[in-house]
């Protein structure tokens with residue numbers, strides 16, 4: 026299919042001893058102790074849902090209390106007092122954020138939430154002209170992205186039918202083929218204003234070749250943007266080097282910032298340097314040296330900072346920062362290295378199973394992250410409920426087209442806090458299930 030499929034070297038063994046030995050040798054094993062684990066029926070859960078809401082780092086409480094104290098002690102003067110004055114709070118998150126997505130510090134900013142940021146980016150990067158008005162996207166994108174794109178297209182006076190081109194899997198297939206993505210970009214090239222893709226598809230877990238998509242979009246003369254909700258903190262990203270025009274993500278999935286945590290934005294430096302690029306303005310995006318002069322005439326900050334509207338959501342950012350500190354310590358390289366093996370081990374155990382489970386997610390480790398989407402052809406909800414009774418927290422999506430209650434169970438072992446032993450236990454449960 027896409028790149029030559031490098032199946033993981035199978036040096037795995039299907040035993041608990043093997044799993045325990047892997048955990049013992051895992052250089053990241055102690056990070057698990059920095060998180061709280063929810064309980065199901067009084068017993069610590071096997072939490073495979075970090076793709077939906079990451080676990081709470083124990084350090085978050087202290088980080089929040091610190092800001093509450095600032096507020097209690099200083100009131101408005103907290104904007105200037107202490108180690109991390111609120112006035113500059115957004116800046117304290119940038120170095121680590123830049124590392125997570127492979128960007129320069131000036132290219133990222135933390136603000137708002139994902140869908141809001143997607144709209145703000147489309148204000149700048151979807152500016153359709155009469156001959157060039159199409160958006161190319163993946164079929165089956167996350168609903169919020171579909172609604173955002175559809176409403177943007179209508180806002181500019183087009184119908185979704187004429188302006189949105191979806192790349193779909195071939196009949197009988199579930200995954201997108203890279204060659205199809207590039208062919209469709211080529212085919213609609215001159216009419217295309219924007220190519221907008223997810224990084225990792227939320228449903229299938231497929232990771233797209235973002236560099237190749239960016240190149241194809243640019244060959245067509247279009248902008249390219251990515252929704253990295255399921256990729257940030259999961260995949261190794263190089264947004265700057267890949268020449269991505271913009272990207273957005275949320276921080277409450279793999280990045281563990283807590284429910285409704287702040288979103289992230291990447292704007293490539295070539296655009297960040299261009300104050301003439303149209304955008305929606307607000308005082309926090311205005312030149313900070315003049316911000317408090319309260320004068321007319323919007324003068325954007327250089328870089329992604331020039332897209333900020335409001336002052337930082339300090340409490341939400343404090344929780345996010347506590348988690349980013351952990352990522353900086355663990356490093357994305359090490360996390361990704363463990364993730365490939367952890368998810369590889371899960372795939373290995375499921376494939377050996379006598380049961381008929383189909384993994385939708387690509388087999389090639391370069392085309393997937395933590396998540397495996399397991400298709401269950403009948404009574405998937407029954408299996409999901411059984412897993413929950415046995416302390417597994419994962420996720421269930423019904424297949425609306427299935428007459429037999431089929432659907433997908435999504436499981437995401439996360440390298441920061443999950444173990445090989447948990448993966449083994451999960452596979453045992455699958456094996457023991459008898460409908």
Ligand SMILES: *Cc1c(COP(=O)(O)O)cnc(C)c1O
Nearest residue numbers: 138139140167169227252254275
């Ligand atoms: C989780 C997710 C969202 C959520 O959007 P919010 O604006 O943060 O509520 C959007 N898009 C994708 C692809 C997601 O996975």
